[in-house]
Amino acid sequence: xxxxxxxxxxxxxxxxxxxxxxxxxxxxxxxxxxxxxxxxxxxxxxxxxxxxxxxxxxxxxxxxxxxxxxxxxxxxxxxxxxxxxxxxxxxxxxxxxxxxxxxxxxxxxxxxxxxxxxxxxxxxxxxxxxxxxxxxxxxxxxxxxxxxxxxxxxxxxxxxxxxxxxxxxxxxxxxxxxxxxxxxxxxxxxxxxxxxxxxxxxxxxxxxxxxxxxxxxxxxxxxxxxxxxxxxxxxxxxxxxxxxxxxxxxxxxxxxxxxxxxxxxxxxxxxxxxxxxxxxxxxxxxxxxxxxxxxxxxxxxxxxxxxxxxxxxxxxxxxxxxxxxxxxxxxxxxxxxxxxxxxxxxxxxxxxxxxxxxxxxxxxxxxxxxxxxxxxxxxxxxxxxxxxxxxxxxxxxxxxxxxxxxxxx
Amino acid sequence: xxxxxxxxxxxxxxxxxxxxxxxxxxxxxxxxxxxxxxxxxxxxxxxxxxxxxxxxxxxxxxxxxxxxxxxxxxxxxxxxxxxxxxxxxxxxxxxxxxxxxxxxxxxxxxxxxxxxxx
Numbered sequence: 001x002x003x004x005x006x007x008x009x010x011x012x013x014x015x016x017x018x019x020x021x022x023x024x025x026x027x028x029x030x031x032x033x034x035x036x037x038x039x040x041x042x043x044x045x046x047x048x049x050x051x052x053x054x055x056x057x058x059x060x061x062x063x064x065x066x067x068x069x070x071x072x073x074x075x076x077x078x079x080x081x082x083x084x085x086x087x088x089x090x091x092x093x094x095x096x097x098x099x100x101x102x103x104x105x106x107x108x109x110x111x112x113x114x115x116x117x118x119x120x121x122x123x124x125x126x127x128x129x130x131x132x133x134x135x136x137x138x139x140x141x142x143x144x145x146x147x148x149x150x151x152x153x154x155x156x157x158x159x160x161x162x163x164x165x166x167x168x169x170x171x172x173x174x175x176x177x178x179x180x181x182x183x184x185x186x187x188x189x190x191x192x193x194x195x196x197x198x199x200x201x202x203x204x205x206x207x208x209x210x211x212x213x214x215x216x217x218x219x220x221x222x223x224x225x226x227x228x229x230x231x232x233x234x235x236x237x238x239x240x241x242x243x244x245x246x247x248x249x250x251x252x253x254x255x256x257x258x259x260x261x262x263x264x265x266x267x268x269x270x271x272x273x274x275x276x277x278x279x280x281x282x283x284x285x286x287x288x289x290x291x292x293x294x295x296x297x298x299x300x301x302x303x304x305x306x307x308x309x310x311x312x313x314x315x316x317x318x319x320x321x322x323x324x325x326x327x328x329x330x331x332x333x334x335x336x337x338x339x340x341x342x343x344x345x346x347x348x349x350x351x352x353x354x355x356x357x358x359x360x361x362x363x364x365x366x367x368x369x370x371x372x373x374x375x376x377x378x379x380x381x382x383x384x385x386x387x388x389x390x391x392x393x394x395x396x397x398x399x400x401x402x403x404x405x406x407x408x409x
Numbered sequence: 410x411x412x413x414x415x416x417x418x419x420x421x422x423x424x425x426x427x428x429x430x431x432x433x434x435x436x437x438x439x440x441x442x443x444x445x446x447x448x449x450x451x452x453x454x455x456x457x458x459x460x461x462x463x464x465x466x467x468x469x470x471x472x473x474x475x476x477x478x479x480x481x482x483x484x485x486x487x488x489x490x491x492x493x494x495x496x497x498x499x500x501x502x503x504x505x506x507x508x509x510x511x512x513x514x515x516x517x518x519x520x521x522x523x524x525x526x527x
Contacts, residue, residue: 147503357449386438387445392513395441399434 009053020063021136026108029171036161045069110225111171117185120167125160127192135214145196187235190218194239230279234289240272241295253397261303287323309338330360342368359388378405411495411522412502416511418489423460438510455492486515
């Protein structure tokens with residue numbers, strides 16, 4: 001090993017940490033039952049790596065080196081309540097020791113995902129905690145995605161870690177019979193991470209668009225770690241279906257039927273459909289498979305130029321039974337608009353309560369009013385939808401419709 | 410709690426106000442935003458401001474009183490308008506601030522209003 005340039009050592013360390021972050025934190029937390037201490041130990045190990053690697057060379061197995069260093073840092077922190085800086089002289093010896101370690105660590109990431117949705121954690125903090133604990137995202141970046149001040153997000157995350165410690169949360173791999181009851185919550189938190197990514201129009205907010213890739217990573221991880229469960233496959237299928245359309249949006253907002261389907265990632269769509277078929281073969285239909293199926297029908301419809309609305313109506317009715325939500329009910333009203341016309345769609349929209357602050361409700365209302373020839377009502381509804389979106393690209397799309405509506409009247 | 414939403418706009422934003430091709434979309438965005446604040450029941454008050462070139466700044470120092478043309482400082486973005494809203498907490502205020510058209514082009518600052526005793 002020749003000592004690399006400091007930049008190269010730093011890049012190697014960062015790559016190793018990025019690739020291994022969730023695995024190492026999960027393993028350390030499982031040993032000590034303390035998430036905050038595990039993260040501290042890993043950052044101490046990274047600091048040691050940045051001091052040692054430029055002089056001694058990047059070890060053959062950076063992940064193993066970091067693990068050994070982090071274990072020592074955690075040990076020192078516990079034993080002497082001192083910083084692990086005292087351990088630094090030992091660390092230069094670690095390179096050879098770590099190379100002798102086996103390649104594979106036991107994978108406790110599933111335990112970490114489950115710990116993040118512990119009942120002691122406020123539901124609103126579960127997804128941010130997952131993004132930090134499993135992916136190592138900074139509090140600042142998470143704060144931007146959730147529109148919360150970075151100081152507040154930092155406090156919430158550290159309070160959540162304290163709660164986990166106080167509640168004696170287990171971080172080790174859950175037993176198979178423990179997985180079932182908590183799985184819906186874990187999937188919910190992964191979906192929330194994905195939604196943050198895809199609500200952002202690519203190009204308009206790169207930090208949030210990145211989050212879509214991170215969410216795919218979480219969903220892949222969950223599906224890999226629970227191979228005998230159909231719903232995580234459904235969740236991954238759903239996220240891939242939506243992600244596959246991104247190239248066609250190209251920084252603008254476009255409805256599915258307006259997109260150039262040639263630009264879609266067809267291999268990703270194929271994979272999403274195969275996952276859905278695998279899930280369906282397991283014989284337990286559920287909310288995420290249902291949502292993935294809805295997206296699959298939309299994709300197919302846009303590619304063929306003819307959407308199977310009756311199939312969508314059936315799927316939306318199923319979704320409403322499995323997991324009723326305002327977004328789902330609004331999407332169901334959009335199907336009603338195509339099948340039964342604007343009057344029926346307006347009646348369905350009027351039946352929803354608490355929708356006054358929901359942008360898609362107003363956008364669909366505008367479309368239904370337009371089909372009834374009510375230009376004034378359409379313009380008013382478009383105006384409300386515009387005021388409710390924070391997305392510049394969507395605002396521009398709504399503004400274009402508004403100006404068309406006023407020209408035609 | 411009351412929060413002040415301070416909408417800082419870029420020179421390009423101010424230019425859109427007078428460009429016939431863009432003015433319609435520009436004003437529609439702001440009027441939609443203001444109307445939505447009102448309809449959500451959070452609007453307390455608010456106003457748009459004329460461009461920074463119309464400003465004058467007063468200072469009183471030991472050497473006397475000066476009046477200077479233009480805004481108080483040379484910066485890339487200038488206050489283009491403000492809204493005073495009544496919402497439960499900072500998170501809710503940030504949520505509304507993100508919907509202001511200035512967030513996508515310039516910046517939108519949120520400041521809690523100092524509570525007056527009595």
